[in-house]
Amino acid sequence: MSAEHEQHPLFMPLVFVGGLIFGFGLGFSHMAQPEVVINFLNFDDFGLLFVMGGAAVITGITFFGIGLFRERAPLTGSVYARRLKTLDRNVVLGGGIFGVGWGLSGICPGAAYASLGVGNIFILYGIAGMFVGAYIQGFVRSSRADEDAPATAAD
16 A cells, blocks of 8 residues: 555544444434334434435535535545446445335344444344345355356456
8 A cells, every 4th residue: 555545544533433423323213223214214203304314415515515615535545536426226226225224124224233332232132133134145146247247268
């Protein structure tokens, strides 16, 4: 790794602090409780909308503003750039599948970990399911990539 792309020594501690703030915010707002999320999905409680909306506004302003003052990220040295993702079949299907899992479990990945912090030990089933589901998806994707690879003379 070149000196230009070495991680700043404060990178990992700041990631930890960010996670700490994120987890505290989820716990404080009660968003780490599956019952609250289910109530949102049943249109009984719109608190999650305000929590997510507030987070999105603050994050959007921060990422927009930082790009005006800095060309590179201070801790990683990476160039600030937009990552454009097209709305394709995988995004739509993956979002739908994610939504079904979210609705059935009542919790999304970040909140699942925070839910452990508020004493919801049963969320470990959901976390295990997330890992197994991601592993299966990776296995299927790599299998398809192997099938789609052109045959070579060595085959």
